[in-house]
Amino acid sequence: MSLVIVGSVAYDGLQTPAGKVDRALGGAATYIALSSSYFVPSSIVAVVGDDFDQQDYDFLASRNIGLEGLQRVPGKTFFWAGVYSDDMNDRTTLTTELNVFADFDPQLPASYRSQPYLVLGNIQPALQRSVRAQMTAPRLAGGDTMNFWINDFRDELLDTLKGWDFLLINDSEARLLSGESNLKRAAQTIRALGPKILVIKRGEYGATLFHDGGFFSVPGYLLDSLKDPTGAGDCFAGGFIGYLASQGVSLDDAASAPAAELARAVVYGSVMGSFCCEAFSVDRFRTLTRDEIDARFAEFQKFTAF
């Protein structure tokens, strides 16, 4: 089962209490694909400029990530720079240079359109909808959004969400989108907008899943050392949908209760998000093995069982 990922491939300037890098590989599609590639064949649809480093291309290719849909056009690659607060729970954007990403109009290669799984990184809701419409009949399609789209592109976003099976957002976004402060009521409101599978991410505190069968919560992993939280939410998404894809899960399974698979997917998402934070940029994925992933999944079982 293979997975199509649409979103940004970028360079990031990162400053956290643990250090600083001026320009390192980043972007939602990058993180999602690096994460999901441990579970299923994954392909990226994105755009980069002619400054995109061959070694970064080679790194993605080395993870068996499909790059047929990675356009390279004249100009500079999307660049974002930010600085994190002391507890790394907040960050301030220093620079956002959209560059070639400003004209991104994702077109799926023909062979991608019939793929069974689609995840849409945090981009303009109308673009997300256009991509969804290019897919013939995915088993599961969904993605991410953010405060900016919820506030300023609400109507477009609501149209987009109608076509999604799953949505992953953080708790402040869930409250903003739903207008409800109570998380259970917020989830009920959001699921009525389209996505039957809703994951509310709560940063270091874990994540909660809402679906037809009820809800499931997992606490956060206690990291020995937090270096850089950039991309953790995207790696969560990659682990979540990557695991579901590896199990061939579809919403049609709902009657046969995929609750256990959904719960495990949330834990795999948490596992991948936790690894992401252990090094700057995408560096943890240069050495991470599937054995380490499964060992951490087992750790989650151990520290949550009672």
Next chain:
Amino acid sequence: MSLVIVGSVAYDGLQTPAGKVDRALGGAATYIALSSSYFVPSSIVAVVGDDFDQQDYDFLASRNIGLEGLQRVPGKTFFWAGVYSDDMNDRTTLTTELNVFADFDPQLPASYRSQPYLVLGNIQPALQRSVRAQMTAPRLAGGDTMNFWINDFRDELLDTLKGWDFLLINDSEARLLSGESNLKRAAQTIRALGPKILVIKRGEYGATLFHDGGFFSVPGYLLDSLKDPTGAGDCFAGGFIGYLASQGVSLDDAASAPAAELARAVVYGSVMGSFCCEAFSVDRFRTLTRDEIDARFAEFQKFTAF
């Protein structure tokens, strides 16, 4: 196995987004005892003024809470008033009138000194130490503290903690006490100060337990309706130590791995904290049954299993 509880019995003025009460039963010892009384015989050592309502006394007595150590002296009962933020994660104190609590010098009735379990609510660390010294040989002794004592009475607090088996604090207090922002390292530092069993409470996000056998995390309960979080941490403490007392757990059991009992105690603490928030003041305990407690414990098992 019975439990001795030392702390405040008070009146609170409470304002939350869900409503307002001008004067209602509160205080750490009150909440701890109401919670623990579902698990083991519990007794309070505290002081109230001559304005303390007979109906409040009768309510505590009706829960089979031992009141031999509840002194009634001339003057007014401790009064605290506060207002909660919209998300109820913060609160602002409007009034603190110590009244008769200012001269509180807890003396345990003779029959209490040989009891097996002691929990110390959030009071002056030197008083906590004096109470601990009055006990002959409790199986488990410990309690709670707060930012004020950590900042302004650090030396006294460190002396006190040397004699404790368990400590329950929230995450910001753990970071303040240890000087460590990483929660695992904070826990390691704090456990070296005395309490081998450490519970770090994380409000709506759950709680994490650290002990010789490792750590355990439980996510928070998703409330249908949050009315008033006052006393939730104390009710957590009551459920935690109440369950351990009901099982006869002692630190000597550590070799025989009480990890499962400790984990269940954290869940019972979470259960009791969640009920506390469902009504103003102590009102939820006027109707709460042991069956409801066990049903919610089963709910925790269901929404955390994978």
